Amino acid sequence: MDIAKVQAALPQRHPLLLVDRVLNMEPGRSIETIKAVTASDPCYADVPVGAEIGAYAYPVSLLIESFGQSAALLWLGDEAAADGSVLLFLGAREYRVEGRAYPGDVVRHVVHLEQVVADTAFATGESWVGDTRIAHIGSLMAARRPKDAVGTTSNEEDRHVRT
Amino acid sequence: MTVSFATPLRAVEQLDVTADTLTARLYIDPEHPILRGHFPGLPLYPGVFIVETLCQAMAQAFPTQSRLLSVRSLRLTAPLHGGDELTLTVKLTPLDGGWNARGTGRRRDGAAAASIWAVFGGA
Numbered sequence: 001m002d003i004a005k006v007q008a009a010l011p012q013r014h015p016l017l018l019v020d021r022v023l024n025m026e027p028g029r030s031i032e033t034i035k036a037v038t039a040s041d042p043c044y045a046d047v048p049v050g051a052e053i054g055a056y057a058y059p060v061s062l063l064i065e066s067f068g069q070s071a072a073l074l075w076l077g078d079e080a081a082a083d084g085s086v087l088l089f090l091g092a093r094e095y096r097v098e099g100r101a102y103p104g105d106v107v108r109h110v111v112h113l114e115q116v117v118a119d120t121a122f123a124t125g126e127s128w129v130g131d132t133r134i135a136h137i138g139s140l141m142a143a144r145r146p147k148d149a150v151g152t153t154s155n156e157e158d159r160h161v162r163t
Numbered sequence: 164m165t166v167s168f169a170t171p172l173r174a175v176e177q178l179d180v181t182a183d184t185l186t187a188r189l190y191i192d193p194e195h196p197i198l199r200g201h202f203p204g205l206p207l208y209p210g211v212f213i214v215e216t217l218c219q220a221m222a223q224a225f226p227t228q229s230r231l232l233s234v235r236s237l238r239l240t241a242p243l244h245g246g247d248e249l250t251l252t253v254k255l256t257p258l259d260g261g262w263n264a265r266g267t268g269r270r271r272d273g274a275a276a277a278s279i280w281a282v283f284g285g286a
Contacts, residue, residue, distance in 0.1 A: 056168075
């Protein structure tokens with residue numbers, strides 16, 4: 001699955017589209033994806049000259065998101081964005097950071113689908129850079145919801161309009 | 164606050180630190196490029212960015228003890244829409260030269276948006 005198909009399948013858009021390619025997939029069971037990290041990724045925009053190498057570690061938040069988008073591709077195939085749906089991260093358990101990714105690295109996610117209950121999926125897996133495992137994911141939960149159902153109820157102005 | 168490491172966005176605007184509690188606040192800017200891509204026409208603070216907010220708060224409060232080792236648990240219970248405000252309150256307990264951090268994120272209306280339990284170690 002190339003980036004054209006990945007972008008068509010997922011509802012996330014630049015700069016938060018964090019899967020570059022699907023290497024292989026066993027539908028309903030497992031998927032292997034890659035996300036290439038480069039110094040031109042927007043997350044590096046404000047790293048100051050003279051910073052130590054640790055400052056260039058790819059943010060764990062983006063690594064988890066990238067893993068989650070890989071899980072969505074496994075779970076929903078090319079229908080993740082069907083009917084204008086969005087994907088909501090419901091949670092994670094026992095995400096262990098075991099290493100870091102830096103510009104020039106290619107992160108490879110290996111995701112296994114554990115369970116699907118109605119519109120909620122549970123996945124587990126690992127993230128790798130070359131032969132080094134950089135993360136172990138105990139469990140990750142996500143749901144697909146119609147855009148309309150997510151609403152804007154947390155917005156102050158909207159509340160005032162309603163009441 | 165400004166950050167000097169790779170980050171998708173500034174995830175803490177104001178931070179209060181007491182003996183064992185961090186309180187981080189963030190206005191969710193619907194015009195931020197990240198939110199324009201998440202999602203087009205429906206700007207939501209990505210749930211997993213609760214981790215980012217916590218990491219940036221820890222980095223500011225404890226620069227040498229802010230290396231994220233694990234997210235033991237993250238639960239997202241309500242969406243954070245563009246225009247809302249996140250207040251993440253985190254209780255800290257010492258753990259092996261680092262910190263055990265357990266917190267709750269609330270929206271402006273007081274609703275719980277997230278709970279997180281993470282472990283940090285030496286940088």
